[in-house]
Amino acid sequence: MKKTLSCLVCIMFLLSAGCSVGKFFNCSKSSCPIMKKCLKKSDSDRSCPMMKKFAHKKAKPKPCPEKAIAMLKAGNARFISGKAMHPHTDHKSLLLAGSADQGNYAYATVITCSDSRVPVERIFDAGVMDIFVIRVAGNVCDVDEIGSIEYGLAHVRTPAMIVLGHTKCGAVTAVTHAFHGKSHKLERNIPPLIDNIEPAVKRAASKYSNLHGNNLIPHAIVENVWQSIEDLFMNSPVTRDLVKNGKVKVIGAIYNVATGKVDWMPETDVTQILKQVEKNPKRATNPYASSEKSDAHAH
Structure with a gap:
């Protein structure tokens, strides 16, 4: 054979x-x-x-951040229209992956939920070595996830960073129900995971005080994306520097599991979050690993 x-x-x-x-x-x-x-x-x-x-095949130059995001948007448009091209999924791409540096090819880092209804490469009509993907329940940005993002941005050198939430998110739903007193027993390692989502649910409840339960969940999902972006900026000086220098663009988005469509959130809000973080004295300031207590993970 x-x-x-x-x-x-x-x-x-x-x-x-x-x-x-x-x-x-x-x-x-x-x-x-x-x-x-x-x-x-x-x-x-x-x-x-x-x-x-x-x-020895020469890799194409990396796209600029704007172009990388445009590529993701175009890929999603093909996906929802039934005109997906399934690029870089043939045997030739596998052979290339076995000998090439992914840093010469991947154009986006995406952190999203572990939910099986969110197949990242599929929804962006991408393939092998196109997207550096981090998956975690609730698309939260805690220590491990931020470390993975930093690797994607600083070492794989992707020019775009997407925090991708999705409709029907089970993690956000559970936290929202708990906020309204409908909690249940959780396995021992789940609470430290979903506590990253609690600030988002509280903020959504404050903004939409007339909404409760399932009616609040869509808004909590949006706020959770903003929370993840804030947590990323608070704890990753490298990411902040790459964004400020124009080498990386961070953007939030929500994937609709029923339609396949990705709705992109305002980039101006990301800029505003970054400005607020830069004024926060609790933000991490040392971009490299150290044992300094002053640079502990910020919340």
Whole structure:
């Protein structure tokens, strides 16, 4: 099976290199140096000429933040219209992923909920090495999530950062019901997770004091995205610097699980949150790991 795959890979290589079909089939595997070499290797071996071709393929320049967000918006438009192109999901993309640096390709970092109804690459019509994804219940930004985001922005060098909430979010729903006195027993590790959502629910309840229960949940979901962005800015000096220097754009969005549509939240509100955080004396100030107590995780 391995040799068969290698043979197919080499056929692709020879044809792409200009070898005619007739010439190829007149070339026996014992006499053709390329075939002889590749049949001895798996299709993941970099000594194979086909793999070398992919390994040395020059990556396209990263898009600017605005272009990266436009690519996500265009991908979602294709997804909801039934015209998805499913880019970078073929065998060629897998071969490239085995030899390339994702930092030369990924154009967005997305933190979203673990909910199975939110298939990130699908809804943005993206593929292998397109999006650096962080998933956690309630799309909260706590220590582990922020560390992952910093890796996506500073090391994978994605120019866009999306905090993606979604309708029917179970985590936000649970916190909202608990806020109105309808709580139930939770497994031991869930409370420290959802306590990041509580400020958002309280803010939604304050803004929409006439709403209760299920009627408040959609507003709490929106506030939870804003809360995650605030928590990110409060605890990640690197993210703040990248945004202020124009290298990264942070934006919030809500995915509708019933329609597939992503609704984008105002970028001006993100700018306002960043300005407020910059004035907050409790914000983290050291961009690099240290043991200083003054730079502990801020809430």
